[in-house]
Amino acid sequence: MADQGNSGNALLERRLQELAEERRRLAMIIEGTAAGTWEWNVQSGQMRVNERWAEIVGYRLDELEPICQKTFIALVHPDDLALSDAALQDHFDGRTDHYVCLLRMRHRNGQWIWIHDRGRVFEWDGQGRPLWMAGAHADVTELQQARQDAAEMRQRLQAMVDASDEVAVIATDTDGIITIFNTGAQRLLGYTAAEVVGARRLDAFHDPVELQAWLRPLATADGQVPGVFEALSARADGQTYSRQWTLLRKDGQRRQVRLSISRMDGTHGERIGYVGMAIDITEILQARAEARLAAEKFAGAFTSAALGMALVSL
The missing domain is CATH 3.30.450.20 (PAS domain)
Incomplete structure (x- = not known):
């Protein structure tokens, strides 16, 4: 009976030691957090x-x-x-x-x-x-506070971007998901920001025939043609990439733009996305074409006129 009592006391003592150790570990965890x-x-x-x-x-x-x-x-x-x-x-x-x-x-x-x-x-x-x-x-x-600062900074950035309503600004993250679509982009393309922010639909803005003609030479050896975001971001990784494009509005109307794409880096130099800025040059190109046509007509009339004609200064 004495042996049984001693065994029971030993078990109890061991159990109390285990509980004490468990409390100590729990206290250390709480203190550490x-x-x-x-x-x-x-x-x-x-x-x-x-x-x-x-x-x-x-x-x-x-x-x-x-x-x-x-x-x-x-x-x-x-x-x-x-x-x-x-x-x-x-x-x-x-x-x-x-x-x-x-x-x-x-x-x-x-x-x-x-x-x-x-x-x-x-x-x-x-x-x-x-x-x-x-x-x-x-x-x-x-x-x-950091979250609030980031939200305020984003609001200020959005306000600055929206103030430039003559320039279309579209920003994406590193996966091509649209994060910023300013009022200039809405005017140019006819979409609202709510329709495109959070989506990856850059190819929907491009003339498909023109886009495929540009992408085809970039195909891999096995014939895989890259997506528009992958191709554009690759061009913009080293420096700003600019090109004239035909963009399609939501209503199907075509607009000629000069689009410049740049990489956006974080505070430690890591890539965080891309930003594209587009200027609508449709009217400029049309004015140039009309001026060229008028000049050609004038030149034709001047050189082929039955009567003698001359241009003189004052």
Whole structure:
């Protein structure tokens, strides 16, 4: 019996050591992620949070105690509480596996910081109602600011591009998907930006006969003809590629343009896409043709006239 008791004590001690090691590893993981952890009793409002949770909003843990649901509500931006409540309800009703919400919380210094809040119910009561929930806060202020800066930069770029409505500007990503289609491009080609942005349809803008005649000499040894985006981007990889093209409007009308294509690089020199700028030269070419025809007619009349004619200065 003594041996059995000693064996049981050894098993218990080993199990306690394993649990302690598991807690240590979990604490190291949480510390490494710099996440603020929280536990919440949904029915009583009681909350348990770690030191990092308080640090994220600029406090020591003892400065926030006693911590409950009201503590969270007092720190969250009023406009974001409804979003949080809706995300919680979706999780409680089983429509989502996790509660996930991006919200603003007031830092002790008065600034609003962005928090990515994520959690899950881990205990339900006898009536199937949520009882205990656990999750983590992550400070994503810098990431959110970077996203906002990028969005604002894109808006400013779009405004600048749209202001040049006499020039058609079409930008693509590295796969040929159209990302920018300015008002000049809409005027030239007759499509709206909503019809083409997000699509790969550069070949739809070109005269098919002219395009095939240009692509045919670029065919590989086995007769494979490259696509229009692949061929144009290859020409523009080293330097700006310019050429006169016949483009087709949505209504089928043909327009003569001078199209210049350049590669766009990121901050580290990596390729991020291409931009094409086209100027409609249809009227210019027509005026030149009419002037040439008039000159030819005049020359014919001058040289073949039955009467003597002369051109003199003043």
